[in-house]
Amino acid sequence: MTRLAVFGATSAIAGAVARLYAAEGASLFLVARNAARLEALAADLRARGAAAVTTAVADLNDLDRHPELVERARAALDGLDAVLIAHGTLSDQAACEADAGLARAELTTNFLGPVSLLTALAPVMERQNRGSIAVIGSVAGDRGRGSNYVYGSAKGGLGVFVQGLRHRLGRSNVAVTLVKPGFVDTPMTAALxxxxxxxxxxxxxxxxxxxxxxxxxxxxxxxxxxxxxxxxIRLLPDAVFRRTRL
Structure with a gap:
């Protein structure tokens, strides 16, 4: 029986992953900010066959709570076989260009938040000497583009962090995967x-x-x-890339 923890569980992608695990009879620990949506998801997962579903309501931008949430997940499931980190927002590039405070907030959500969670999670997985972690990044992190470079820089930095963490945890039989979705039809992309x-x-x-x-x-x-x-896109020479509207 698989034990899965999901941080940012009410996102469309995370919810779909949780439903796949529920159908297999997994035990789940779900963290999200919206209590009503979280409980609705938990009820759906129980109906789909999850062995157990535990929830925690938390704003994952409250970085100081991350060690507590990771420990609650480990204790509730009596260990972690798999972890999905799906915390993030799609930044409004024009608004970030006009407001440095907003740009900092977006970097906190899309870079510092996942980094903080992974830092709290890493020693737990090391002690287990097994497990798998997936972190949702984005194709936007592969090359800086004028249309979304605040978001892209956060995801690019996250990619380097995940790469280093994978190198570290590989010695403990823990796999770390950076997930790079392209365009996904979710509420986060509703305006596109x-x-x-x-x-x-x-x-x-x-x-x-x-x-x-x-x-x-x-x-x-x-x-x-x-x-x-x-x-x-990565191989385009800069002289050519600067003339594109990607």
Missing amino acids: PKGGPLWAKPERVAADIRRALDRGPAVLYTPWFWRWILLI
């Missing part, structure tokens, strides 16, 4: 125009994450074709 083959549903991304938590790759681009799209 949608349609076309590049957009994916949360369930598609969740299925990829579920497999990655079993297999433990270093990086997961989801859907798969984003790996090759971003390879092209």
Whole structure:
């Protein structure tokens, strides 16, 4: 029986991952800010077959609470087989350009928050000497673009941190995977125009994450074709890239 902790559980992708585990009879520990949405998700997961569902209401931007939440997850599940960190927001680039305070807040949510959680989580996983962690980043972290460089810089920094943590925890048989979704049709992207083959549903991304938590790759681009799209973008010479509107 798998024991899964999800931080940021009420996001569309995290909820879809949790539903996959519930159908397998897993035990779950869920952390999210909105109590009503969290309880609705917990009830749905129990109905789908979860062996047990424990919840904790917390604002994950309150970094000082992270050690407590990680310990509660470990104690509630009597160990952690898998962890999903899905804490983040899609930054408003224009608003961040006009307000340094907002830019700092977005960096806290998308970089410092996951880093703080992972720092609290790492020694727990080391002591177990086993387990798997998936951290949701973004393809936006692969190259700085004028349209979203505040968000992209947070995700890029997170990628380097996760890479180093994977190197550290590899000695303890703990796999750490950076998940890089492309365009996903979720409430977070509600303001963006949608349609076309590049957009994916949360369930598609969740299925990829579920497999990655079993297999433990270093990086997961989801859907798969984003790996090759971003390879092209990264290889564009700067003189060419500056003239694009990506």
